[in-house]
Structure formats: structure tokens, C-alpha cells
Amino acid sequence: MRYAFFDLDHTLLPFDTQALFCNYVLKRHPWRIVLHLWFVPYALGRAVGLVSTETAKRAFLSYLAGMKRAHLRKLARDFAHDCVDTWIYPELRAEILRHKHQHRKLVLNTASPDFYADQIAEVLGFDHCIATQIKIGEEVPLRPAIPGGNNKREAKITAMKLRLPGVAGMNDEERFHCWSYSDSSADIPLLEFVGNRVLVHPSNKLRAHFPGHDVTVLTPPRPYWGAVGNIFAMVRQILGVHRERGPG
Secondary structure (H helix, E strand, O other), X not given: OOEEEEOOEXXXXXXXXXXXXXXXXXXXXXXXXXXXXXXXXHHHHHHOOOOOHHHHHHHHHHHHOOOEHHHHHHHHHHHHHHHHHHHOOHHHHHHHHHHHHOXXXXXXXXXXXXXXXXXXXXXXXXXXXXXXXXXXXXXXXXXXXXXXXXXXXXXHHHHHHHHOHXXXXXXXXHHHOOEEEEXXXXXXXHHHOOOEEEEEOOOHHHHHHOOHHHOEEEOOOOOOOHHHHHHHHHHHHHOOOOOOOOOX
């Protein structure tokens, strides 16, 4: 069995999907912006290194507090169809179709929350989705738990091996014929797991880790300019005032 593994945020599409989903929700429930007040001290703590990424992620989801599970699922499904499917880079959509044509199993492996990542994987035609598992219950708590921890760095490999027997059983030769896609140095373990690595708008740290002959680099056009443009777009999304649909 051969696989193609894809990161999500800034790899398949140009944004952080946590902020993009927040934008989608706030356009339908504008009053929920007041719940960001709970997140502010955690964001400041994260900025100075006093709060972990996992704790900050739990606090950020406070804007969903009290939402019924069924309604959250509907929003996630609509978000995947209406928003993500229009923002995906055309070049990466073509890569997905290429791997499907070549009969590789497609795995979306992301640190994003599973309640919408699963829906995105389904809409984009993936065979499997590995994401950060969020404990919701019948309605979203103020700071939902992350039972298995944040699905990032080496955790992505561990999770795949636990949940996908085909991945756990691969030998070195089989892994050599698999592919991985990412923009982030946090995904070096995922990229080194395979023989074919594709970097999408890679950071300097990620680009320096791999010699030029060892990777393919993709730089599809983005709807903003540089890191500052990305931050500005994220702020607009967190406030619910960003454009909802992409050009697709």
C-alpha cells in the first residue's frame, strides 16, 4: 500500500483553518465574539511562552461554548463545502487528484480539531483523517479537553501508526514510494517518514533542513503578501470580518 500524507493549514489552503472556521461561525452567530474575552489572557500567555500550544488551543475554542454538538457538526460540514473547498490551492487539488489516479491512499494529517477536519477530508476526497481529537459531549464546554494531546510533530506519526494498520506495517521500501506535503518545520518527522517530500511555501527553517535535490517546492499564489498579510488575515478571521469564500 502506498500513501500520500497532507498537512492542512498553509499547505492545502493559505490560511489557519482554526481562524477560518471561527470567521465562518461568527458570521452566523456574531454575538459569540464576546466569548473571545476568555481567550485573551491565554493568548498573551502563549505570546510570552507561559502557556502551551495545547492550552491556548483549548481556550481559543471558547467562542463555541454552549453550542449543541449537532449544530457544530452542521456548521463544520457546511464550512468544508462552502469555504475550504473554495480556498484550496488549485495546485494542491491537482496533487490530490494525481495521487488518487495513481491509486495512493490519501491521509489528511493535521493538528486542527477533528470536528471539522473530518468534514474537510471527506469533501476533498481523502481516505483517512488524523486530527487533534476534541472532547465535545452534547454541547461544547468552555475549554474542551484534548484527550490524546495536540496532533503535532512526532505525534502525527504515532497517531497514524495506531489508527492506520497499513501505515504501521510499511517497510522502508514502501515508505520510500510514499509522499508528504507540508509548509512547517513542525512536520519534519512527517516529511522524513517518506521518500518524496513536497514543501508548500516553506519557512526558512524547513527549507534549510532539506538539501535542494531532496524535495519539491510549491509556491502557489496566496491571497495576501508575506507574514504580515497572513497575520492581518488571521485577525480579520478571528473577528469574523474576513471574506468567507475563496475564488474557486
